Amino acid sequence: MALSPLIRRSALPFLAAVLLAGVLTPAAEAGAPRDREIEKMVRQVDARNLGRIIAKLASFGTRHTLSSQDDPVRGIGAARDWIYDEFTRIAATSGGRMTVQKQSFVQPVSPRIPAPTMITNVVATLRGTQDAAAGRTYVVSGHYDSRCSDVMNATCDAPGANDDASGVAVAIEAARVMATRTFDATVVFMAVAGEEQGLYGSAYYAQQAKQSNTDIQGMFTNDIVGSADGENGREPGAVRVFSEGVPTSETPAQAAVRQSIGGENDGVSRQLARFVHETAEQYVPWFDARLYYRRDRYLRGGDQIPFLQQGYAAVRFTEVHENYLHQHQDVRVEDGVQYGDLLRFVEPDYVARVAQVNLAALAALARAPRSPGRAAIVTSRLTNDTDLRWEAGPEPDVAGYEVVWRATTEPLWTHSRFVGNVTSYRVEGLSKDNFQFGVRAVDEQGHRSPVSHPTPAS
Known part of the structure; x- marks a missing residue:
């Protein structure tokens, strides 16, 4: 299932709670808010x-x-x-x-x-x-x-x-x-x-x-x-x-x-x-x-x-x-x-x-904000976790970032997690060998950027 391109501001606390709970959030559970304009x-x-x-x-x-x-x-x-x-x-x-x-x-x-x-x-x-x-x-x-x-x-x-x-x-x-x-x-x-x-x-x-x-x-x-x-x-x-x-x-x-x-x-x-x-x-x-x-x-x-x-x-x-x-x-x-x-x-x-x-x-x-710059998966250690990092966006209304992933055979992003206004995140228990990962920016109104696909970095 495809991710919805927008996320309500009111949904951000919910996603943050999901993050704290350590739950993998399917795209369908992220809600389907719309920009009324x-x-x-x-x-x-x-x-x-x-x-x-x-x-x-x-x-x-x-x-x-x-x-x-x-x-x-x-x-x-x-x-x-x-x-x-x-x-x-x-x-x-x-x-x-x-x-x-x-x-x-x-x-x-x-x-x-x-x-x-x-x-x-x-x-x-x-x-x-x-x-x-x-x-x-x-x-x-x-x-x-x-x-x-x-x-x-x-x-x-x-x-x-x-x-x-x-x-x-x-x-x-x-x-x-x-x-x-x-x-x-x-x-x-x-x-x-x-x-x-x-x-x-x-x-x-x-x-x-x-x-x-x-x-x-x-x-x-x-x-x-x-x-x-x-x-x-x-x-x-x-x-x-x-x-x-x-x-x-x-x-x-x-x-x-x-x-x-x-x-x-x-x-x-x-x-x-x-x-x-x-x-x-x-x-x-x-x-x-x-x-x-x-x-x-x-x-x-x-x-x-x-x-x-x-x-x-x-x-x-x-x-x-x-x-x-x-x-x-x-x-x-x-x-x-x-x-x-x-x-x-x-x-x-x-x-x-x-x-x-x-x-x-x-x-x-x-x-929406621009896609995060210099997105990377950190490869300095062998692990079954996936460590991502990216550059903060320049827009003043950026509220934070979502990490997204899908199985390598899936055509669309199937899961997402709002990780806050940070520039790095560890996805525990999901191996970069088994999934494709990405990151996108979310603004205060819930507009999402296109996904940046990370390249390897030490």
Whole structure:
């Protein structure tokens, strides 16, 4: 059973008593409290508004990266300007906390880029309000470029309603709901271009973030989240959440440590995916944020990959059953079958459920403390106990820490123990050989951070 992502302040004395009693606390006994403001945000997600956004983006004819940048009604430039205006209207409701920019750069001649081409990401940033947390950033994105069967055809109709107007709509809707609220950490809502040509927009953003030492603690990309229908079935109650276990950016030294402790299922992106799943269980119980233990679909990719390459935690959301008659296809009828990524194949109610999961997870992340730094299992002595230590978090409202564990074959954390506002703890009678351990921070309101997976230390 998954751990709930939040814990009431009133539950802390109970957990402390459990700790003193020396009882191993199953996750189910930790209670299921909720942040009432996050509950309100989830309820405010509007399927009609999502449908409006998707319809508008599909109306530009094509949004191909190589299409017109200055035609006011057709092409990627018209779509870019409309998204910018939409974010700007939302920012006006934020009390000055949200700013919007066009992040433009010239992509040189590259695979699928035959001539130097201006690519623009549209970025809305909702600044965090807690001094100790405002530098910590979470990103949610979709890509607004589209394509036909021939990835180099920049003039054919490519409405891209599902791929990926649906993902852009999720980012815009999350911005609309969150803009009027305050969060400790900073949240970035982004529509990127150049994805179909080679992930160029997201790669530029991630590179710039790394060069400027931006502390991105989590990134969500929503790509093809518009329909419950696929060629092999219908599943309106779930979305796939893809995450890598072994980090793309892992060094040889880090690989050697991972291999020696069995950490292939506990990279930072896998911890982020678990957090998404647990938060969805808490706030969107009618919809399954289903974990998939892959970086992406088989031999495929998306805008999370450039973030992974820079060492950031990132996951991808995609509908459970894709329909390849409607993806990367010229709009046409052939042998009585309709091809093309048309608006009529998108289900706004389904997109709304995906948006609710994104919003709940983003809000929970941005209100929680950061994950504990430098988490470690002390290996200076041979013992059947497990000694953990970690660094104290910088936020002034940290109430303490939870140690979590699971059997090595379990996909989710199954047990937790609140250990107080300390930076070390001994779990007596549980061997690090038989369990995976982690530690997470809890603030005074009960918000929990994602889990930090410890590495060995003497």
